[in-house]
Amino acid sequence: MADPLDTRDAVLLAPIERTGRGFYWAVAILSLGVLWGAVAYAVQLNEGLGVTGLHQPVSWGFYVTNFVFFIGISHAGTLISAILRLSRAEWRRPITRMAEVITVMVLFIGAGQILVDLGRPDRVMNVIRHGRYQSPLLWDATSISAYLTASLIYLWLPMIPDIAILRDRLGKRKFFYTVLALGWQGTERQHKVLNRAIAVMAVLVIPIAVSVHTVVSFVFSMTLQPMWHSTIFGPYFVVGAIFSGIAALIVAMLIFRKAYGLQDYLRPIHFRYLGQLLLVMSLLWFYFTFTEYLTGYYGGEVEEMKVFWGKFWGPFSLFFWGMVLANFVIPLICLVRLERRTIGKVLTASLSVIVGMWLERFIIVVPTLSYPRLPFPEGIYWPTWVEWGETAASFALFALFYLLFTKVFPIISIWEIQEGREVGLKEVEKRLLTYLPETAEPETVPAKGRL
Amino acid sequence: MALWGMVIDLDRCTGCQACVMACKAENNVPAVGPKEASRERIISWMQVLTEEDKEHPDGKLRFLPRPCLHCDDPPCTKVCPVYATYRDPEGIVAQIYARCIGCRFCMAACPYNAKYFNWHTYQQEGPGQNPDVSVRQKGVVEKCTFCHHRLQKARERALAEHREIEPGEYVPACAEACPARAIVFGDLSDPNSEVSKLARSPRAFRLQEELGTKPKVIYLTEGEARG
C-alpha cells in the first residue's frame, strides 16, 4: 500500500508542488508554435484548402501524413503499459504513466489532423448523422473513439492511488483530486477491485490498439491505387506505429528525466531495454518494407512500377532513402551495442526514428497519388507555410498538453514504484523459483572418487 | 428502368475540346484563373487526355475525352463517409454538394481521377450562369453528372405531356456539342438504342477494365489508321 508519508519519492511530487522558470519558458515557446498553426488554420478556414500545396492529383498531403503519424505514436502507451503489465516485467514501473499519457494526448492531436484536412469542417457532424460504415473513415472514427476512451480509462485507473497521495499531501486542488481519487484508502478490497479492473483493461486495450492502426491503414489499402492496394498494410502500419511509439516514448522520457531530475528513476537499464525493443522493431519494420517493395518490383506491374521508380530514383528518392537511413541504418548502428553510452545512443536512434517514420508516412501517402493511372500531367507536391505551420503546431500542442499534464499529476507512478520495492522483489523471487527444478536444499555429494 | 451510358468514338475525336467547353458552360464549372491553373487546380469535368503511343513516338497522339465514367461498381461511392456520392438506380453516380465534407477520399479512390475539388471559392452566383445547376462553394468535391439536370427537365416535360422520354431527348452537353459526333449517349438497358449497339462493337473497350469498376463510358478504339 502506498504510504503517503513516504518521502523517498518526494522528487516525483516536486513538479506538481513547485514550478520553475523553465516551465514558463517552455510554455511560451510551445505557445508560439501553436500560434503559428492557429494563424495558418485561420487562413485556411477563410480562403479554403487552396492555401496548402495540395492539387490535382495529389489531394492528400501533410495533413493525412500527420494523421497517420500521430495516431501511430499512440501505440507507445499500449505496448509498454499493457504488454509489459501482462508479462509482469518489473522494469515497466517508472515508464507506464509516461507511455499512457502519450497515447491519450497524441490521439487528440491525430484526430484533429483529419478535422484540419476537411474542406467543410463545419459539416463534420454529417459523419455522425449520416455515417456510412462501408467507408474506412467510419471504421477510423469508431476505432479511434474506442481507443481514446479505453486509453483515458487505462490512464486514470492506475493513477487513482497516486491521486489519493496528492489529495492527502498536496494542499492545492484538493477538491479536484478528492473527486478523481474515488475515495481511495488503499484497503485490501479496493486494491483487489482496482487490480482486477486494470488487468481487464490491459487485455482489452491491446486488440483495440491493433485495430486502430489497422483501420487507418485500410483507408489506403481498401482503394485500388497502385502501391496502396496491398494486403501487407494492416500489419505494416501496426509495426510502424509501435516502432514510432517507442521512439517517441524514449524522447519524452529523456526530456523529463533531464527537466525534473528523474535520473534515479529512469535509469540506463530502462533505456537499454527500450533500446533493445526499438532495435527489434527496426528490424521488423525493415523486414516488412523489404517484403513490400520486393513484391512490387518482382511483379513488375506497370502502374506500380511508376510509383516504385518515383520512390527509388525519382523525385521522392531523397525522402525514400532518407527514410531507410533514419529507420534502419542509424538505429542499427546505435542500438546494436548498448552497454556504454546507452542514453546518447538511444536518444540518437529515437530522434532518427521519429524523423524516419514521418518520412515513411509521407512516402506512403504522396507518391501513389502523384502517379495517376491515366495520362495526366504529373504534379509535384510542395507544401506551403500553412502546412508547415500546422505540423509545427501539432507537435507543439502535443508537447504542451503533455507538459501541462506533468504539472497536475505525477509523471511516474509513485505507488507502483513503492509496490516494486515492497512487493515486487519477493514476487519475482517466488516466480524465479517456479522456473527452476524443485530441490529444497542444495545436495552435497560426498566425495566418492571417480567411478 | 434506364441505364444511362455513353460511347466515345476515338477515331472521330479530333481533340478540339468543344465537349470540355460545353460542359463548363452548361455546369457552371469555374475558370480557376491562371495562377491556380499553374498550381494544377483546373476543374474540368470533361477532360481530354492525350496519350502518346510509345511504340510510335512520332505518330499520332491519342485524344481521350474523359468524363466521369459512372461506374456500375464505383470505388468512390464505397469510401464516402457521408453518402455525398452514390450510384442512383439509373446508373448515374451522383454528387451531393450540400452533404460533402470535403475529405477527398473519393478523389483518392477514383482510378480515373474524375473528381475535382474546390480549393477556393472560385465563383459566386451571378448572371450568365446556368440557373439549373448549383454554384459550388469552396471545400466540396464535384464531377461530371451526365448533365443530370437535363434529365430532370426532360422527365418533367415528358410527364407534363403524358408520354415517355424519347431517345435523344436527353443528352449531356458534351454529346450535344461534339462537332464530329464522337460522343453518343443513351440508355444501355435498351438493346436497340444507338449506344447499346455501339457498345457491342468489336472496337469497344473500357478504361482500366481489369479493375472491375464496370464503367459505363465505353470507348471505340481507332481503326486502321493506328497500327
Next chain:
Amino acid sequence: MDRPQLASDRRVRMFQWAIAGGFTIFVGGIVTWIIHLIRTAWWLGDVPSASIGISIVAIPVFLVLLGVVLYVCWGLLIDRSER
C-alpha cells in the same frame, strides 16, 4: 481518522457519481449512434452488413469499457462509505 465534514463530502460524492453517470450516458450515446447508422444503412439498402459487422465488435467493446468503469466506481466508492 477524523470523519470529514458531511457537506463537502456529499459534494464530492455527487461529482464522483456524476462521472459514472456521465460516462454511462456517453457510452449510451455511442451505442445509440451505431444503431442509428445500422438503421440508416438498412433503410437505404446501402451495405447494411458492414454496419452490422462493425457493431457486433464495437458495441460489446464499449459496453465492457462501461462495465469496467462502473465496477471501479462502485467497488471503490462503496468501500469508502462502509468505513
